[in-house]
Amino acid sequence: MQVERICVVGLGLMGGSLALALRLARRLSIPQRPFHLTIVDTNPKTRAAAGRIADFVSDDLALGVEKADLIVLATPVRTIVNVLNQLPKLRPDGCLVLDLGSSKTDICQAMDNLPDNFQAIGGHPMCGKEVAGFGAATPDMFRHHTFILCPTQRTTPHLETVAHQLVTDLGANPLVLPSTLHDNMVAVVSHLPYMVAAALMRNAASLDDDRLWPVSSSGFRDTSRVSGTDPRMMLDILLTNKTAVLQQIAHYQSQLADVAALIEANDEEKLMAWLTETQEAYWAYRQAKKDI
Structure with a gap:
């Protein structure tokens, strides 16, 4: 990974699996590539469980994202759009943004509307379970599965490199598609x-x-x-x-x-x-x- 501070917003099945996979990838990498992991979630039980994998856990979105190099949005789709609309105020200095939402057009349009100092790309791992929540998350959730990346007007070559490396670290296979397709x-x-x-x-x-x-x-x-x-x-x-x-x-x-x-x-x-x-x-x- 080429970022040092990652914030995952939403520690459900997908966000939790991503956080677990990143921690596992960090432990197994030689040489080890340290990074700081922040978790933002509104559920107190999930936050308590997240303490074993995160460096910092909060229910405060502003506090969670304020120092992140990369923000990963792993909430329901309309919440992702809402958070994207808040980011210019929460992070006036900009940052890298990736999401895990299951539909992309609305999300990518919201990413297009971010200020120029943001770098953003849509993402959708093509895997899952019929059960939800962090308790169902596993570090191998993404392994060998397709992970779709949808470029936006705020996608840069640097972010493409970061996103592809992240997908590789998860053990997934990247596939680039336009959001409408x-x-x-x-x-x-x-x-x-x-x-x-x-x-x-x-x-x-x-x-x-x-x-x-x-x-x-x-x-x-x-x-x-x-x-x-x-x-x-x-x-x-x-x-x-x-x-x-x-x-x-x-x-x-x-x-x-x-x-x-x-x-x-x-x-x-x-x-x-x-x-x-x-x-x-x-x-x-x-x-x-x-x-x-």
Whole structure:
């Protein structure tokens, strides 16, 4: 790392995993690269737990960011935007800024509006769990996963170097994407899957029959898993990536309508073709994504 003082704002699953990974990377690096780690979080229990990995812990944003070389924003998306809007007053001298938000357009626009003495880049690690909070954080969360970086008008060559080194220290693989393209892509592979899982879970729960759960097996478990994701986080994601999410919901509904029509018509030939093409697409995906 080319920075000496890092402040992580929000010590949930992502921020906590990043802090743990940085501490592990520091211990394992030869020669060791010392840095000062500050944690800002509003939850007193999280702050108490953070004492074992941080040099300074606070619930005061202004106090936490005042000396940081790099600020990492790891809160829900709309909170990230709010903090970015506060930074010019809190840090009139400027600093480096990275975020971990799951939608990027609103965040990157807020970064564009920062004064010239700030250097800022959007970030989104493509990993996670259906459970939230620092208690679920692990230092290997990012390892071997894609970490998307979205340049902004405040991204400099120096910050690009720092960000790529940080991603490498986390064991992740950097991928640079424009913010709009990022949001369109994650609507397909992240935000829509949540909506599908949520609808599936609500559909099953609506039967109101406790005998259903013993009947369910791995297919239901795996498909419904992400419906357990933190609602606060998903609320911000869905409202800040609304256009892309709605487009993908409409496309998904069209796909369901097409296959429903084939079933209704007892069109065995076309239904078999639909199922076969789907299987082929799945195995092409598995071949491309060899780490799953």
